[in-house]
Amino acid sequence: xxxxxxxxxxxxxxxxxxxxxxxxxxxxxxxxxxxxxYAEARIRAGILEQGSVDVLRAAGLGDRLNREGMRHGGIxxxxxxxxxxxxxxxxxxxxxxxxxxxxxxxxxxxxxxADGQRIDWEISGDALHDVDTDAPYxxxxxxxGASCRVDAAVIAGTxxxxxxxxxxxxxxxxxxxxxxxPYAWLGILAETAPATDDLIYSRxxxxxxLYSMRSREVSRLYLQVPAGEKVDAWSDDRIWDELAxxxxxxxxxxxxGPVIDKSVLPMRSFVSAPMRHGNLVLAGDSAxxxxxxxxxxxxxxxxxxxxxxxALHAKFTANDDRLIDSYPSDAAARLWRATHFxxxxxxxxxxxxxxxxxxxxxxxxxxxMGSEIAQASLAENYxxxxx
Ligand code: FAD
Ligand code: DHB
Numbered sequence: 261x262x263x264x265x266x267x268x269x270x271x272x273x274x275x276x277x278x279x280x281x282x283x284x285x286x287x288x289x290x291x292x293x294x295x296x297x298y299a300e301a302r303i304r305a306g307i308l309e310q311g312s313v314d315v316l317r318a319a320g321l322g323d324r325l326n327r328e329g330m331r332h333g334g335i336x337x338x339x340x341x342x343x344x345x346x347x348x349x350x351x352x353x354x355x356x357x358x359x360x361x362x363x364x365x366x367x368x369x370x371x372x373x374a375d376g377q378r379i380d381w382e383i384s385g386d387a388l389h390d391v392d393t394d395a396p397y398x399x400x401x402x403x404x405g406a407s408c409r410v411d412a413a414v415i416a417g418t419x420x421x422x423x424x425x426x427x428x429x430x431x432x433x434x435x436x437x438x439x440x441x442p443y444a445w446l447g448i449l450a451e452t453a454p455a456t457d458d459l460i461y462s463r464x465x466x467x468x469x470l471y472s473m474r475s476r477e478v479s480r481l482y483l484q485v486p487a488g489e490k491v492d493a494w495s496d497d498r499i500w501d502e503l504a505x506x507x508x509x510x511x512x513x514x515x516x517g518p519v520i521d522k523s524v525l526p527m528r529s530f531v532s533a534p535m536r537h538g539n540l541v542l543a544g545d546s547a548x549x550x551x552x553x554x555x556x557x558x559x560x561x562x563x564x565x566x567x568x569x570x571a572l573h574a575k576f577t578a579n580d581d582r583l584i585d586s587y588p589s590d591a592a593a594r595l596w597r598a599t600h601f602x603x604x605x606x607x608x609x610x611x612x613x614x615x616x617x618x619x620x621x622x623x624x625x626x627x628x629m630g631s632e633i634a635q636a637s638l639a640e641n642y643x644x645x646x647x
Contacts, residue, residue: 263289263378264576266398266412268386269419270299270379272361273544273561275368277416278377279319280569286576289410290372290379291386291400293419299381300369303449303521304361306472306480307459307555309644310354312562321367328475329359335642337629338462339622343509344629345458351632351639358459360474361558380408388415388428392538413539414572418565420545421530429537438530439603441551443467443610445482445525446494452517454479461553461609462506463625468610469506470553471514479515482525482552484610491524527551527606529599534588535564541587543568548595553609554602559644564591566647594645601641 265281267274270292278288292299308316308329316322333355334347348355372379386400397411417425426434454473462469467484474480481503485494496519507514530549535542544561567590571583583590607617608624628634 261289261409262411263287264412265414265416265572266291266396266410267416267418268388268398268425269417269423269546270294270369270381271418271420271544271561272364272368272558273546273565274416274418275365275372276319276562277418277543277565277569278379279321279368279371280565281572282375282377283319284569284573284577286572288377288416289412290377291383291398291410292379292381293383293386294381296369296379296381300362300366302362302365303447303523305552305555305558306358306360306474307559308357308359308364309559310356311644311647312559313357313359315562315566316364316367321364321371324363324367325357325359328363329357330473330475332356332358332458334458334639336456336458336460337625338460338464338507338509339625339629340464341508341510342629343460343462346635346639348639348643351636352643354639354643356555356643358473364558383408386424388417388424388540391415391428391540394539396539413576415540416568417540417542417546418544418561421549423546425540425542425546426532428540433537434532434534436530436532438528440487441527441606441610442487442613443484444487444489444527445470445552446485446489446491446499447480447482447521447523447525448499448519449474449521450479450481450517450519451477452479452515453477455513455515460507461605463609463611463622464506464508465611466502466506468553469503471507479517485524487526489524491522494522525552529603531592531595531599533592535591536584536588541568541584543591547591548599550599550602551606552602553606554598554604554642556598556602560595560598563594563647567591597641597645
């Protein structure tokens with residue numbers, strides 16, 4: 261079959277791209293190797309920047325977000341047993357929203373269904389062909405094992421870090437810059453009311469901990485663990501005990517409850533450039549990864565896609581290639597700001613094996629907790645730089 265844009269990967273980037281293109285009359289086919297139920301259940305990010313919320317609302321995706329999303333006007337920073345509230349509205353006049361990536365994905369799939377968007381789930385063996393020509397195409401087997409081919413004017417690679425799109429750009433044409441961190445996060449989802457109004461980012465001698473949430477009944481918590489940690493090493497009791505120590509604060513205690521999801525998340529910074537090769541364009545995790553501390557991964561996927569949808573609109577409706585030509589540099593400018601902020605938050609909040617580094621990071625955290633000027637800068641970055 262033939263379409264205007266073949267979209268590889270039905271994560272938030274691919275699904276939002278299909279949605280925005282549909283709204284400007286551009287046809288696409290989405291190809292996804294997992295099942296729909298898997299995509300709708302996968303637990304990932306939880307924080308939307310103000311700008312991401314504005315994008316989703318303007319795209320007609322705001323109904324459930326407005327009802328169930330929780331607006332947060334700040335965060336707590338904790339250092340040892342000291343805890344300070346940072347007020348984002350005072351700092352920069354913006355806020356963030358707690359609304360899980362899982363919910364964003366469900367809303368996007370529901371909108372795709374309502375509009376008759378073609379999404380081929382559970383495909384396998386996909387490969388991209390002739391991406392540097394005017395006639396690129398994708399081959400794959402559908403969920404019944406039948407051989408399929410989609411021809412398109414443009415292929416959008418939104419298939420995440422482990423996808424096939426980034427490797428479809430010849431190595432000689434790509435540069436990769438990356439940084440590994442010597443720690444990972446153990447994340448849990450628990451059926452218990454959050455014991456805090458805003459998220460708590462805590463730096464403790466024992467390691468970093470983050471108190472987040474998904475709703476008034478569901479908490480999401482994270483612990484710094486060594487890179488490569490096995491999830492089996494952490495019983496529920498051990499997790500709650502460790503969380504209680506890392507969030508210890510006079511007169512306050514956390515709420516415990518049944519753990520309904522538990523996993524270890526690796527941490528890296530990774531940037532592959534450029535995000536375009538001929539008629540193949542990349543967006544989201546297929547091109548870049550940030551460590552989760554700055555809550556930027558999902559927001560970057562959304563901002564890439566906004567830039568890309570705008571560029572494809574100009575290309576297909578006005579035959580104007582200027583925005584698609586500048587897409588790699590436009591996206592990279594935003595990406596590098598988020599990459600720096602995520603690195604900065606990560607190193608400031610995590611405990612290192614190196615004593616000199618630890619003193620610097622602890623000093624930086626004390627400075628931020630005591631300076632409204634530093635807090636305004638954190639707020640500006642955390643709530644998201646304007647588009
Ligand atoms: P993805 O969500 O990865 O979507 C890619 C899609 O492509 C997937 O559906 C995948 O199944 C599909 N796919 C892969 N290969 C192929 C193929 N060959 N053919 C077809 N389809 C394919 N960010 C935060 O800010 N905070 C967090 O707490 C946080 N937690 C995370 C936890 C985990 C386990 C992971 C992996 C990421 C987390 N992130 C977090 C990052 C955030 O979730 C991502 O930045 C975001 O999902 C990026 O969206 P995406 O659509 O680009 O990629
Ligand atoms: C969540 C994840 C993050 O990485 C973060 O910085 C804040 C919240 C979350 O999953 O809720």
